[in-house]
Amino acid sequence: MRYDYVIIGNSAGGIGCVEAIRELDEASSVAVIAAEKYHAYSRALIPYYLDGKIELDKIYYRPHDFYQKMNVETHLGVKAVGIDINSREVLLEDGVRVGFGKLLIATGGKPFIPPIEGLSGQKNVFTFLKLEDALGVKETLKSAETSLILGGGIIGLMVAEVLRRKGLEVIVVELADRVLAPVVDPITSKLVQEKFAENGVGIILQNTIAKVVGEKEVERVILKDGSELPTDLLILAVGVRPNTEVVRDTPIKVNRGIVVDKYMETSVKGIYACGDCAEIYDFVFGANRVLLLWPTAYVGGRIAGFNMCGVRRELTHATSMNAMHFFDFYIVSAGLNVPNDSDEFEVIYKLDEERKIYRKFALKDGEIAGFILAGKVDRAGIFLKLMKEGVKVTGFKDKLLKEDFGYVDLSEEIRWDLLADKVKLGVVYEYAAYEA
Numbered sequence: 305m306r307y308d309y310v311i312i313g314n315s316a317g318g319i320g321c322v323e324a325i326r327e328l329d330e331a332s333s334v335a336v337i338a339a340e341k342y343h344a345y346s347r348a349l350i351p352y353y354l355d356g357k358i359e360l361d362k363i364y365y366r367p368h369d370f371y372q373k374m375n376v377e378t379h380l381g382v383k384a385v386g387i388d389i390n391s392r393e394v395l396l397e398d399g400v401r402v403g404f405g406k407l408l409i410a411t412g413g414k415p416f417i418p419p420i421e422g423l424s425g426q427k428n429v430f431t432f433l434k435l436e437d438a439l440g441v442k443e444t445l446k447s448a449e450t451s452l453i454l455g456g457g458i459i460g461l462m463v464a465e466v467l468r469r470k471g472l473e474v475i476v477v478e479l480a481d482r483v484l485a486p487v488v489d490p491i492t493s494k495l496v497q498e499k500f501a502e503n504g505v506g507i508i509l510q511n512t513i514a515k516v517v518g519e520k521e522v523e524r525v526i527l528k529d530g531s532e533l534p535t536d537l538l539i540l541a542v543g544v545r546p547n548t549e550v551v552r553d554t555p556i557k558v559n560r561g562i563v564v565d566k567y568m569e570t571s572v573k574g575i576y577a578c579g580d581c582a583e584i585y586d587f588v589f590g591a592n593r594v595l596l597l598w599p600t601a602y603v604g605g606r607i608a609g610f611n612m613c614g615v616r617r618e619l620t621h622a623t624s625m626n627a628m629h630f631f632d633f634y635i636v637s638a639g640l641n642v643p644n645d646s647d648e649f650e651v652i653y654k655l656d657e658e659r660k661i662y663r664k665f666a667l668k669d670g671e672i673a674g675f676i677l678a679g680k681v682d683r684a685g686i687f688l689k690l691m692k693e694g695v696k697v698t699g700f701k702d703k704l705l706k707e708d709f710g711y712v713d714l715s716e717e718i719r720w721d722l723l724a725d726k727v728k729l730g731v732v733y734e735y736a737a738y739e740a
Protein backbone atom coordinates (compact mmCIF):
# COMPACT_ATOMS: atom_id res chain seq x y z
CA MET A 305 0.00 0.00 0.00
CA ARG A 306 1.13 3.52 -0.73
CA TYR A 307 -0.24 6.89 0.42
CA ASP A 308 0.51 10.48 -0.52
CA TYR A 309 1.05 11.33 3.15
CA VAL A 310 2.00 8.98 5.96
CA ILE A 311 2.12 10.06 9.59
CA ILE A 312 3.77 7.95 12.29
CA GLY A 313 2.15 8.92 15.59
CA ASN A 314 -1.45 9.51 16.56
CA SER A 315 -1.06 12.19 19.19
CA ALA A 316 -0.63 15.98 19.28
CA GLY A 317 1.87 16.13 16.39
CA GLY A 318 0.13 13.56 14.21
CA ILE A 319 -3.33 15.07 14.67
CA GLY A 320 -2.01 18.60 14.00
CA CYS A 321 -0.57 17.34 10.73
CA VAL A 322 -3.75 15.52 9.65
CA GLU A 323 -5.83 18.64 10.27
CA ALA A 324 -3.45 20.95 8.39
CA ILE A 325 -3.28 18.60 5.40
CA ARG A 326 -7.06 18.33 5.21
CA GLU A 327 -7.47 22.11 5.40
CA LEU A 328 -5.50 22.35 2.17
CA ASP A 329 -6.01 19.06 0.39
CA GLU A 330 -9.17 16.96 0.58
CA ALA A 331 -8.26 14.51 -2.12
CA SER A 332 -4.85 13.02 -1.37
CA SER A 333 -4.50 9.76 0.54
CA VAL A 334 -3.42 10.01 4.18
CA ALA A 335 -2.51 7.23 6.62
CA VAL A 336 -1.78 7.37 10.34
CA ILE A 337 0.32 4.63 11.94
CA ALA A 338 0.52 4.32 15.72
CA ALA A 339 1.91 1.80 18.16
CA GLU A 340 -0.84 2.55 20.67
CA LYS A 341 -4.23 1.15 19.74
CA TYR A 342 -6.29 4.01 21.17
CA HIS A 343 -8.17 6.84 19.49
CA ALA A 344 -6.17 10.10 19.86
CA TYR A 345 -6.06 10.93 23.55
CA SER A 346 -4.54 13.63 25.72
CA ARG A 347 -1.55 12.53 27.75
CA ALA A 348 -1.94 15.60 29.95
CA LEU A 349 -5.30 14.25 31.11
CA ILE A 350 -4.00 10.87 32.26
CA PRO A 351 -3.44 12.07 35.86
CA TYR A 352 -6.95 13.56 35.92
CA TYR A 353 -8.39 10.25 34.79
CA LEU A 354 -6.45 8.40 37.49
CA ASP A 355 -7.66 10.94 40.01
CA GLY A 356 -11.26 10.23 39.01
CA LYS A 357 -11.79 13.84 37.94
CA ILE A 358 -12.72 12.82 34.40
CA GLU A 359 -14.18 9.70 32.83
CA LEU A 360 -12.19 7.74 30.27
CA ASP A 361 -14.22 9.07 27.31
CA LYS A 362 -13.17 12.66 28.15
CA ILE A 363 -9.53 11.81 27.50
CA TYR A 364 -10.22 11.47 23.76
CA TYR A 365 -10.05 14.97 22.34
CA ARG A 366 -11.42 14.38 18.84
CA PRO A 367 -14.85 12.91 17.97
CA HIS A 368 -15.10 9.14 17.49
CA ASP A 369 -15.61 9.57 13.73
CA PHE A 370 -12.59 11.91 13.36
CA TYR A 371 -10.52 9.65 11.08
CA GLN A 372 -13.55 8.85 8.94
CA LYS A 373 -14.43 12.52 8.54
CA MET A 374 -10.81 13.36 7.76
CA ASN A 375 -10.75 10.48 5.27
CA VAL A 376 -7.67 9.02 6.92
CA GLU A 377 -6.72 5.34 6.98
CA THR A 378 -5.49 4.20 10.36
CA HIS A 379 -3.03 1.49 11.29
CA LEU A 380 -3.39 1.57 15.07
CA GLY A 381 -1.73 -0.83 17.51
CA VAL A 382 1.14 -1.53 15.13
CA LYS A 383 4.68 -0.29 15.60
CA ALA A 384 6.81 1.17 12.82
CA VAL A 385 10.24 -0.42 13.08
CA GLY A 386 12.14 1.31 10.29
CA ILE A 387 12.09 3.57 7.25
CA ASP A 388 13.43 2.63 3.86
CA ILE A 389 14.55 5.96 2.46
CA ASN A 390 15.26 4.60 -1.03
CA SER A 391 11.93 2.91 -1.65
CA ARG A 392 10.19 5.54 0.52
CA GLU A 393 8.45 3.01 2.73
CA VAL A 394 7.73 2.68 6.44
CA LEU A 395 8.39 -0.84 7.73
CA LEU A 396 5.87 -2.14 10.25
CA GLU A 397 6.53 -4.79 12.91
CA ASP A 398 4.07 -7.19 11.24
CA GLY A 399 6.14 -7.13 8.05
CA VAL A 400 3.84 -4.76 6.12
CA ARG A 401 5.54 -1.98 4.13
CA VAL A 402 3.68 1.31 3.83
CA GLY A 403 4.80 3.54 0.96
CA PHE A 404 4.71 7.31 1.29
CA GLY A 405 5.02 10.41 -0.84
CA LYS A 406 5.76 12.56 2.19
CA LEU A 407 6.25 11.38 5.75
CA LEU A 408 5.85 12.92 9.21
CA ILE A 409 7.54 11.28 12.18
CA ALA A 410 5.69 12.20 15.39
CA THR A 411 6.68 9.29 17.62
CA GLY A 412 6.86 11.34 20.81
CA GLY A 413 8.95 10.54 23.84
CA LYS A 414 9.89 7.38 25.68
CA PRO A 415 10.54 6.99 29.38
CA PHE A 416 14.10 6.71 30.61
CA ILE A 417 14.41 3.60 32.77
CA PRO A 418 17.51 3.80 34.96
CA PRO A 419 19.48 0.62 35.55
CA ILE A 420 18.19 -0.75 38.89
CA GLU A 421 19.26 -4.11 40.29
CA GLY A 422 16.36 -6.54 40.57
CA LEU A 423 14.04 -4.73 38.14
CA SER A 424 12.55 -7.46 35.94
CA GLY A 425 9.10 -6.43 34.71
CA GLN A 426 7.31 -6.74 38.07
CA LYS A 427 3.62 -6.02 37.66
CA ASN A 428 3.41 -3.17 40.16
CA VAL A 429 6.08 -1.08 38.42
CA PHE A 430 5.01 1.60 35.92
CA THR A 431 6.17 4.62 34.01
CA PHE A 432 3.51 7.28 33.50
CA LEU A 433 3.51 8.32 29.86
CA LYS A 434 0.71 6.26 28.40
CA LEU A 435 -2.95 5.56 28.97
CA GLU A 436 -1.94 1.92 29.46
CA ASP A 437 0.21 3.00 32.43
CA ALA A 438 -2.72 4.83 34.01
CA LEU A 439 -4.99 1.79 33.53
CA GLY A 440 -2.34 -0.44 35.16
CA VAL A 441 -1.84 1.96 38.08
CA LYS A 442 -5.60 2.19 38.57
CA GLU A 443 -5.82 -1.58 38.87
CA THR A 444 -2.88 -1.74 41.31
CA LEU A 445 -4.49 0.96 43.47
CA LYS A 446 -7.25 -1.50 44.41
CA SER A 447 -4.87 -3.21 46.82
CA ALA A 448 -1.99 -0.72 47.31
CA GLU A 449 -1.38 1.24 50.49
CA THR A 450 2.16 2.49 49.98
CA SER A 451 3.77 3.98 46.89
CA LEU A 452 7.15 5.21 45.83
CA ILE A 453 7.88 7.52 42.95
CA LEU A 454 11.35 7.76 41.51
CA GLY A 455 11.79 11.24 40.04
CA GLY A 456 10.63 14.63 41.29
CA GLY A 457 9.94 16.16 37.88
CA ILE A 458 6.56 17.40 36.64
CA ILE A 459 5.16 13.95 35.84
CA GLY A 460 6.46 12.34 39.06
CA LEU A 461 4.95 15.09 41.19
CA MET A 462 1.63 14.98 39.33
CA VAL A 463 1.34 11.26 40.08
CA ALA A 464 2.46 11.81 43.68
CA GLU A 465 -0.37 14.27 44.24
CA VAL A 466 -2.99 11.94 42.77
CA LEU A 467 -1.79 8.94 44.77
CA ARG A 468 -1.77 10.97 47.97
CA ARG A 469 -5.30 12.11 47.32
CA LYS A 470 -6.26 8.49 46.81
CA GLY A 471 -5.14 7.90 50.40
CA LEU A 472 -1.81 6.16 49.76
CA GLU A 473 1.38 6.78 51.63
CA VAL A 474 3.58 8.49 49.06
CA ILE A 475 7.33 8.99 48.95
CA VAL A 476 9.16 10.75 46.12
CA VAL A 477 12.86 9.97 45.67
CA GLU A 478 14.84 12.54 43.66
CA LEU A 479 18.51 12.44 42.71
CA ALA A 480 18.96 16.23 42.54
CA ASP A 481 19.00 18.44 45.63
CA ARG A 482 15.53 19.79 44.79
CA VAL A 483 12.39 18.89 42.82
CA LEU A 484 11.58 20.28 39.34
CA ALA A 485 15.20 21.38 38.90
CA PRO A 486 15.17 21.61 35.07
CA VAL A 487 12.09 23.85 34.87
CA VAL A 488 12.11 26.16 37.90
CA ASP A 489 14.61 27.81 40.23
CA PRO A 490 15.52 26.81 43.82
CA ILE A 491 13.04 29.23 45.46
CA THR A 492 10.13 27.75 43.49
CA SER A 493 11.33 24.20 44.21
CA LYS A 494 11.33 24.99 47.92
CA LEU A 495 7.77 26.32 47.77
CA VAL A 496 6.67 23.16 45.96
CA GLN A 497 8.46 20.91 48.44
CA GLU A 498 6.72 22.71 51.32
CA LYS A 499 3.38 22.18 49.63
CA PHE A 500 4.00 18.43 49.33
CA ALA A 501 5.20 18.24 52.96
CA GLU A 502 2.02 20.05 54.11
CA ASN A 503 0.02 17.38 52.29
CA GLY A 504 1.89 14.49 53.85
CA VAL A 505 4.06 13.46 50.89
CA GLY A 506 7.63 12.51 51.82
CA ILE A 507 10.37 13.82 49.52
CA ILE A 508 13.82 12.29 49.75
CA LEU A 509 16.46 14.31 47.89
CA GLN A 510 19.96 13.43 46.64
CA ASN A 511 19.16 9.76 46.65
CA THR A 512 18.04 7.07 44.22
CA ILE A 513 16.96 3.45 44.11
CA ALA A 514 19.89 1.03 44.04
CA LYS A 515 17.89 -2.19 44.19
CA VAL A 516 14.33 -3.50 44.22
CA VAL A 517 13.29 -6.65 46.08
CA GLY A 518 10.38 -8.87 45.05
CA GLU A 519 9.74 -11.31 42.21
CA LYS A 520 6.27 -10.91 40.74
CA GLU A 521 5.79 -7.62 42.53
CA VAL A 522 8.29 -5.21 44.00
CA GLU A 523 7.87 -5.43 47.79
CA ARG A 524 10.54 -2.98 48.91
CA VAL A 525 13.27 -0.78 47.52
CA ILE A 526 16.77 -0.22 48.78
CA LEU A 527 18.09 3.30 48.27
CA LYS A 528 21.64 4.31 47.45
CA ASP A 529 22.24 5.31 51.07
CA GLY A 530 21.21 1.82 52.21
CA SER A 531 17.80 2.74 53.64
CA GLU A 532 14.91 0.40 52.85
CA LEU A 533 11.33 1.38 52.05
CA PRO A 534 8.35 -0.94 51.56
CA THR A 535 6.15 -0.22 48.56
CA ASP A 536 3.06 -1.69 46.89
CA LEU A 537 3.44 0.51 43.82
CA LEU A 538 6.57 1.86 42.14
CA ILE A 539 6.43 4.64 39.53
CA LEU A 540 9.55 5.37 37.48
CA ALA A 541 9.34 9.01 36.40
CA VAL A 542 12.97 9.84 35.87
CA GLY A 543 12.67 11.56 32.53
CA VAL A 544 11.43 11.44 28.97
CA ARG A 545 13.69 11.12 25.96
CA PRO A 546 12.88 11.66 22.29
CA ASN A 547 11.72 8.41 20.74
CA THR A 548 13.91 8.28 17.64
CA GLU A 549 14.21 4.50 17.23
CA VAL A 550 12.34 4.41 13.93
CA VAL A 551 15.00 6.50 12.13
CA ARG A 552 17.86 4.29 13.30
CA ASP A 553 19.82 3.03 10.27
CA THR A 554 18.66 5.93 8.13
CA PRO A 555 20.59 9.07 7.11
CA ILE A 556 18.06 11.24 9.02
CA LYS A 557 20.11 13.41 11.35
CA VAL A 558 19.54 12.86 15.07
CA ASN A 559 21.11 14.84 17.84
CA ARG A 560 19.20 14.59 21.14
CA GLY A 561 16.06 14.44 19.00
CA ILE A 562 15.41 14.29 15.26
CA VAL A 563 16.86 17.53 13.92
CA VAL A 564 14.41 19.65 11.92
CA ASP A 565 14.56 23.07 10.31
CA LYS A 566 11.96 25.80 10.83
CA TYR A 567 9.74 24.10 8.25
CA MET A 568 9.88 20.92 10.40
CA GLU A 569 11.73 19.08 7.63
CA THR A 570 14.44 16.61 8.63
CA SER A 571 17.81 16.30 6.89
CA VAL A 572 16.08 14.04 4.32
CA LYS A 573 13.87 15.86 1.85
CA GLY A 574 10.16 15.13 2.11
CA ILE A 575 10.49 13.60 5.59
CA TYR A 576 9.34 15.78 8.48
CA ALA A 577 9.34 15.43 12.27
CA CYS A 578 7.69 17.26 15.16
CA GLY A 579 6.80 17.01 18.81
CA ASP A 580 8.66 15.20 21.57
CA CYS A 581 10.77 13.14 19.14
CA ALA A 582 12.19 16.24 17.45
CA GLU A 583 14.66 18.99 18.20
CA ILE A 584 13.17 22.29 17.13
CA TYR A 585 14.24 25.92 17.14
CA ASP A 586 13.66 27.63 20.51
CA PHE A 587 13.58 31.38 19.80
CA VAL A 588 14.61 32.34 23.34
CA PHE A 589 17.32 29.72 23.64
CA GLY A 590 18.53 30.69 20.16
CA ALA A 591 19.16 27.12 19.03
CA ASN A 592 17.43 23.80 18.48
CA ARG A 593 16.36 21.87 21.53
CA VAL A 594 13.88 19.24 22.64
CA LEU A 595 10.67 20.81 24.01
CA LEU A 596 8.38 18.22 25.55
CA LEU A 597 5.19 20.24 25.20
CA TRP A 598 1.75 19.52 23.85
CA PRO A 599 1.17 22.87 22.03
CA THR A 600 4.62 22.72 20.45
CA ALA A 601 3.89 19.22 19.16
CA TYR A 602 0.49 20.20 17.79
CA VAL A 603 1.65 23.43 16.16
CA GLY A 604 4.75 21.64 14.84
CA GLY A 605 2.47 19.02 13.27
CA ARG A 606 0.39 21.73 11.63
CA ILE A 607 3.44 23.52 10.29
CA ALA A 608 4.75 20.21 8.94
CA GLY A 609 1.36 19.48 7.35
CA PHE A 610 1.26 22.84 5.57
CA ASN A 611 4.79 22.41 4.24
CA MET A 612 4.09 18.83 3.17
CA CYS A 613 1.26 20.26 1.05
CA GLY A 614 3.60 22.84 -0.47
CA VAL A 615 2.41 25.86 1.56
CA ARG A 616 5.42 27.47 3.22
CA ARG A 617 4.95 27.94 6.98
CA GLU A 618 7.60 28.38 9.68
CA LEU A 619 7.66 27.52 13.35
CA THR A 620 8.97 30.74 14.83
CA HIS A 621 7.72 31.13 18.38
CA ALA A 622 8.40 27.90 20.19
CA THR A 623 10.00 27.96 23.62
CA SER A 624 9.74 26.22 26.95
CA MET A 625 6.47 26.97 28.76
CA ASN A 626 5.09 24.97 31.67
CA ALA A 627 1.84 25.61 33.46
CA MET A 628 1.47 23.28 36.41
CA HIS A 629 -0.25 22.99 39.75
CA PHE A 630 0.36 20.77 42.74
CA PHE A 631 -2.47 20.61 45.24
CA ASP A 632 -3.67 24.23 45.15
CA PHE A 633 -0.30 25.74 44.29
CA TYR A 634 -0.03 27.10 40.73
CA ILE A 635 3.15 27.76 38.74
CA VAL A 636 3.87 29.08 35.26
CA SER A 637 7.45 29.04 34.03
CA ALA A 638 8.57 30.00 30.53
CA GLY A 639 11.68 30.68 28.52
CA LEU A 640 15.06 30.21 30.18
CA ASN A 641 15.44 28.94 33.75
CA VAL A 642 18.03 31.47 34.95
CA PRO A 643 19.69 31.50 38.42
CA ASN A 644 18.95 34.61 40.52
CA ASP A 645 22.67 35.48 40.81
CA SER A 646 23.28 35.28 37.05
CA ASP A 647 26.00 37.56 35.60
CA GLU A 648 24.64 37.17 32.10
CA PHE A 649 21.01 38.19 32.77
CA GLU A 650 19.40 40.94 34.78
CA VAL A 651 17.19 39.10 37.25
CA ILE A 652 14.41 40.82 39.18
CA TYR A 653 12.23 38.96 41.66
CA LYS A 654 9.91 39.32 44.61
CA LEU A 655 9.05 36.65 47.18
CA ASP A 656 6.21 36.96 49.66
CA GLU A 657 7.20 34.11 51.98
CA GLU A 658 4.10 34.31 54.10
CA ARG A 659 1.60 34.18 51.24
CA LYS A 660 3.90 31.93 49.19
CA ILE A 661 3.76 34.16 46.15
CA TYR A 662 6.82 34.47 43.95
CA ARG A 663 7.49 36.38 40.72
CA LYS A 664 10.73 36.47 38.83
CA PHE A 665 11.88 37.80 35.47
CA ALA A 666 15.20 37.26 33.74
CA LEU A 667 15.96 40.04 31.24
CA LYS A 668 18.48 40.10 28.44
CA ASP A 669 19.06 43.29 26.45
CA GLY A 670 15.88 44.67 28.01
CA GLU A 671 13.71 41.77 26.83
CA ILE A 672 12.15 38.97 28.90
CA ALA A 673 14.21 35.81 28.41
CA GLY A 674 12.43 33.80 31.08
CA PHE A 675 9.96 34.15 33.93
CA ILE A 676 8.45 32.25 36.81
CA LEU A 677 5.14 33.01 38.50
CA ALA A 678 4.34 30.89 41.54
CA GLY A 679 1.42 31.03 43.91
CA LYS A 680 -0.39 33.57 41.72
CA VAL A 681 -0.23 33.13 37.99
CA ASP A 682 -2.84 35.58 36.66
CA ARG A 683 -2.06 37.14 33.31
CA ALA A 684 0.86 34.87 32.53
CA GLY A 685 -0.25 35.14 28.89
CA ILE A 686 0.79 38.82 28.78
CA PHE A 687 4.34 37.98 29.84
CA LEU A 688 4.47 35.21 27.29
CA LYS A 689 3.43 37.67 24.58
CA LEU A 690 5.96 40.29 25.71
CA MET A 691 8.62 37.59 25.54
CA LYS A 692 7.52 36.25 22.16
CA GLU A 693 7.28 39.70 20.61
CA GLY A 694 10.68 40.72 22.00
CA VAL A 695 9.19 43.83 23.66
CA LYS A 696 11.72 46.00 25.52
CA VAL A 697 10.44 46.03 29.11
CA THR A 698 13.22 48.13 30.66
CA GLY A 699 11.00 51.21 30.96
CA PHE A 700 8.40 49.43 33.12
CA LYS A 701 10.38 46.48 34.50
CA ASP A 702 9.54 47.20 38.16
CA LYS A 703 5.85 46.97 37.36
CA LEU A 704 6.35 43.36 36.22
CA LEU A 705 6.68 42.40 39.88
CA LYS A 706 3.27 43.86 40.76
CA GLU A 707 0.77 41.09 41.52
CA ASP A 708 -1.96 42.91 39.59
CA PHE A 709 0.20 43.68 36.54
CA GLY A 710 -1.99 43.94 33.46
CA TYR A 711 -2.44 45.54 30.04
CA VAL A 712 -3.03 48.92 31.76
CA ASP A 713 0.61 48.90 32.87
CA LEU A 714 1.78 48.86 29.25
CA SER A 715 2.17 51.92 27.08
CA GLU A 716 -0.58 52.39 24.52
CA GLU A 717 1.82 51.59 21.70
CA ILE A 718 2.85 48.22 23.19
CA ARG A 719 -0.75 47.43 24.07
CA TRP A 720 -1.83 47.93 20.48
CA ASP A 721 1.05 45.87 19.15
CA LEU A 722 0.15 42.95 21.40
CA LEU A 723 -3.55 43.20 20.65
CA ALA A 724 -2.90 43.40 16.91
CA ASP A 725 -0.95 40.20 17.30
CA LYS A 726 -4.10 38.46 18.54
CA VAL A 727 -5.80 38.79 15.20
CA LYS A 728 -2.77 37.82 13.17
CA LEU A 729 -3.27 34.34 11.76
CA GLY A 730 -0.40 31.97 12.21
CA VAL A 731 1.74 30.40 14.84
CA VAL A 732 1.31 32.95 17.60
CA TYR A 733 -2.45 32.84 17.27
CA GLU A 734 -2.50 29.07 17.32
CA TYR A 735 -0.22 29.00 20.30
CA ALA A 736 -2.46 31.37 22.21
CA ALA A 737 -5.46 29.21 21.43
CA TYR A 738 -3.83 26.14 22.87
CA GLU A 739 -2.71 27.90 26.00
CA ALA A 740 -6.29 28.75 26.79
Ligand SMILES: Cc1cc2nc3c(=O)[nH]c(=O)nc-3n(C[C@H](O)[C@H](O)[C@H](O)COP(=O)(O)OP(=O)(O)OC[C@H]3O[C@@H](n4cnc5c(N)ncnc54)[C@H](O)[C@@H]3O)c2cc1C
Nearest residue numbers: 313314315316317338339340348384412579580596597598
Ligand atom coordinates in the same frame (compact mmCIF):
# COMPACT_ATOMS: atom_id res chain seq x y z
C1 LIG B 1 1.28 12.69 32.40
C2 LIG B 1 1.64 13.74 31.40
C3 LIG B 1 1.16 15.04 31.56
C4 LIG B 1 1.50 16.04 30.64
N1 LIG B 1 1.03 17.30 30.81
C5 LIG B 1 1.32 18.27 29.91
C6 LIG B 1 0.81 19.59 30.04
O1 LIG B 1 0.09 19.90 30.98
N2 LIG B 1 1.14 20.52 29.09
C7 LIG B 1 1.96 20.21 28.05
O2 LIG B 1 2.27 21.06 27.23
N3 LIG B 1 2.45 18.95 27.89
C8 LIG B 1 2.16 17.98 28.79
N4 LIG B 1 2.66 16.72 28.63
C9 LIG B 1 3.53 16.44 27.47
C10 LIG B 1 2.70 16.21 26.22
O3 LIG B 1 1.73 15.23 26.46
C11 LIG B 1 3.64 15.81 25.08
O4 LIG B 1 4.54 16.88 24.86
C12 LIG B 1 2.86 15.51 23.81
O5 LIG B 1 1.99 14.42 24.00
C13 LIG B 1 3.81 15.20 22.66
O6 LIG B 1 3.07 14.86 21.54
P1 LIG B 1 3.71 14.02 20.34
O7 LIG B 1 2.68 14.00 19.29
O8 LIG B 1 5.04 14.52 20.04
O9 LIG B 1 3.95 12.54 20.92
P2 LIG B 1 3.20 11.60 21.90
O10 LIG B 1 2.05 12.23 22.57
O11 LIG B 1 4.24 11.00 22.78
O12 LIG B 1 2.64 10.46 20.95
C14 LIG B 1 3.47 9.63 20.20
C15 LIG B 1 2.66 8.83 19.23
O13 LIG B 1 3.53 8.03 18.44
C16 LIG B 1 3.17 6.67 18.51
N5 LIG B 1 4.40 5.91 18.35
C17 LIG B 1 5.53 5.96 19.07
N6 LIG B 1 6.47 5.14 18.56
C18 LIG B 1 5.92 4.57 17.48
C19 LIG B 1 6.38 3.64 16.52
N7 LIG B 1 7.62 3.13 16.54
N8 LIG B 1 5.54 3.25 15.54
C20 LIG B 1 4.27 3.74 15.49
N9 LIG B 1 3.79 4.62 16.36
C21 LIG B 1 4.60 5.04 17.34
C22 LIG B 1 2.46 6.54 19.85
O14 LIG B 1 1.62 5.41 19.88
C23 LIG B 1 1.69 7.85 19.89
O15 LIG B 1 0.54 7.78 19.11
C24 LIG B 1 2.33 15.71 29.54
C25 LIG B 1 2.80 14.40 29.38
C26 LIG B 1 2.45 13.42 30.30
C27 LIG B 1 2.95 12.01 30.09
